[in-house]
Amino acid sequence: MHPQEAVLNGLFxxxxxxxxxxxxxxxxxxxxxxxxxxxxAALGSVVHLPDDVPWExxxxxxxxxxxxxxxxxxxxxxxxxxxxxxTLLKRLEKEVRAKERACTKHVC
Numbered sequence: 561m562h563p564q565e566a567v568l569n570g571l572f573x574x575x576x577x578x579x580x581x582x583x584x585x586x587x588x589x590x591x592x593x594x595x596x597x598x599x600x601a602a603l604g605s606v607v608h609l610p611d612d613v614p615w616e617x618x619x620x621x622x623x624x625x626x627x628x629x630x631x632x633x634x635x636x637x638x639x640x641x642x643x644x645x646x647t648l649l650k651r652l653e654k655e656v657r658a659k660e661r662a663c664t665k666h667v668c
Contacts, residue, residue: 610635617642 561569568589574582590596607627609618613635621630621638 613639614642 571582571586571589575586587596607622609615609622610628610630613621617638618628620642621635622628625634
C-alpha cells in the first residue's frame with residue numbers, strides 16, 4: 561500500500577468513527593481536490609444548449625447525458641420519445657376535455 565493511501569485509509573477510519581477533527585481534515589482534502597464542487601461550478605455554470613432541441617428536452621438530456629455536444633443518434637432517440645409523449649399528452653388532453661364537456665351537459 562502506498563504511504564499516502566495508508567494515511568487516507570486511517571483518516572477515513574477515524575471519519576467513520578465520528579471524530580470531528582478527522583471529518584474536518586477529510587473535507588478539507590476533498591475540497592482541495594475539487595471533489596466538493598458541483599458539476600455546474602466545475603464546468604463554469606453556463607451550458608449552451610442546441611437551438612434545434614426543445615429546451616425541456618435539452619434539460620432532460622443534459623441530466624442524463626451530461627453537457628453537449630451530444631451524439632446526433634442519441635438526440636434523435638430522445639426526440640422520437642419526446643414527440644411520442646407530446647402526441648400522447650395531446651390525445652389525453654382531448655379526451656379529458658371531451659369528458660368535461662359531456663359532464664357539463666349531464667350530471668356525472
